[in-house]
Amino acid sequence: MPPIVSTPFHKxxxxxxxxxYRSLMASWRFFNDxxxxxxxxxxxxxxxxxxxxxxxxxxxGPSLNQMDLNILANEYVWGSxxxxxxxxxxxxxxxxxxxxxxxxxxxxxxxxxxLPELLPTTLxxxxxxxxxxxxxxxxxxxxxxxxxxxxxxxxxxxEGTFSMNAAKGVFASFTVTISALQLxxxxxxxxxxxxxxxxxxxxxVSINVxxxxxxxxxxxxxxxxxxxxxxxxxxxxxxxxxxxxRMLFHYHEARLVCxxxxxxxxxxxxxxxxxxxxxxxxxxxxYPK
Numbered sequence: 424m425p426p427i428v429s430t431p432f433h434k435x436x437x438x439x440x441x442x443x444y445r446s447l448m449a450s451w452r453f454f455n456d457x458x459x460x461x462x463x464x465x466x467x468x469x470x471x472x473x474x475x476x477x478x479x480x481x482x483x484g485p486s487l488n489q490m491d492l493n494i495l496a497n498e499y500v501w502g503s504x505x506x507x508x509x510x511x512x513x514x515x516x517x518x519x520x521x522x523x524x525x526x527x528x529x530x531x532x533x534x535x536x537x538l539p540e541l542l543p544t545t546l547x548x549x550x551x552x553x554x555x556x557x558x559x560x561x562x563x564x565x566x567x568x569x570x571x572x573x574x575x576x577x578x579x580x581x582e583g584t585f586s587m588n589a590a591k592g593v594f595a596s597f598t599v600t601i602s603a604l605q606l607x608x609x610x611x612x613x614x615x616x617x618x619x620x621x622x623x624x625x626x627x628v629s630i631n632v633x634x635x636x637x638x639x640x641x642x643x644x645x646x647x648x649x650x651x652x653x654x655x656x657x658x659x660x661x662x663x664x665x666x667x668x669r670m671l672f673h674y675h676e677a678r679l680v681c682x683x684x685x686x687x688x689x690x691x692x693x694x695x696x697x698x699x700x701x702x703x704x705x706x707x708x709x710y711p712k
Contacts, residue, residue, distance in 0.1 A: 466566055466590040466609075469546075473499065474611035479691070480603045481506065481517065484621030486693040487651040494709050501607060503599040505531060507538065508652040521548045521603045522559075523570065523596070529558055530661040539564050548606050550593070568593045568606070581676035587684060597669040598622075601677055604688070614687040618705060621695035622674075624649045624665045640664065667696070674699040 478499040481487070483506060492513050502509075502517035504527050510516065520538065522528050528535060539547050539562040550570035553559040561567075571592040574583025585601070586594050589609035596602045600620055607615055629643045645657035649665070656662040678699050681688055689703040 464590075466568060469566070469610050470590065471609075471611035474613070476612055477614050477616065478519075478607055478612040479616045479618055480600055480607060480620075482598075482600055482617065482619035482621065482692070483650045483655065484619045484623075484692065484695060485648065485651055486621050486695055487619040489693045490618065490705060499612065501603045503603060504528075505534075505650075505652075505655055507534060508655060516542050517545060519546050519548070519603070519606070521599055521606065522553075523550050523599055523602050525552075526661045526663055528553060532558055536560060548602075570595050581679040584673060584676040585680040587680065597666060597673045601673050604677055604681075608681060608684070608686050613685070614689060616689050616691045616703065616705075616708065617697070617700065618691050618693075619651065620690065620692045620697050621649075622667060622670055623696035624667060626664075671697070671699065 476499055478501060479495060480501040481503070483504060487509070492509070493515070495513075496515040499519070500515070500517045501519040501521060503521045504524060506517065506520070520542075522535060536559055538545070539560075543564060545564060547562070547565045549559050549565060549567055551567045552570065554561060554567055559565075568589055569592040571586065571594050573595055574580075576583070584594055586592055586605050587608065589606050593602055593605045596605075598620075600617065604615065625648045629646055640662055642656050642658060642660045642662065645654045647653050647656040650656065654660075674697060678688060688700045690697050690700040691703045691705040691708065693705065
């Protein structure tokens, strides 16, 4: 019998087989994960559990540096993405955390994957894709949600952009704040205050552009002016240019859905470019005259 000659064709077949096998095993682990299989049931258990309470959804804008954040120690606060860069400045930790950005999360996986263990009393919310691709892990305080594509045709606006039933799915968003809003509304929070949602951006100068994909950018210096920490999108960090117009559109649609449901949203951000919601003086929420 002549020896089997390994050709590029054979190598391709073998390579495809092993890739398929790894994908199959990942899918098997995914669908046999108890936490994932019961995602809808687990999220349903949280419905309206915080009714009658206010909460603060914290963006990551530079305006946070102009606020006394320690005043939030006894409040319900939602954090997101790299909010942990604040932890050496504040005495409290957010009770809720959301991450959904496809570039931010994998690029900062080493830090984010540890958070559920470091903060056992915090509830974490992630799209199922991060579990299926084994980017993030399941813990008792992690809740997975199905991320649904936006329905932007006129006949499905605004309901096609904002979910009132997170157990069935959370619409993809142009800013993580909208994802947090959908979850906060489902948990029953009302009113909801936005802070650190500046929605105004400077073009980052020190970047490296991937020639094969101009939307894939990498920072080459710690000079991020668009977040509370200059290293947020600092040296070596992957990011994408923000699309402010899309964010403002999504905030508008979210307000319409929430208003129709009796959910009140205020913007307590210091300055910034977000005028979709009624402005509220942050300090007066704690020290009224």
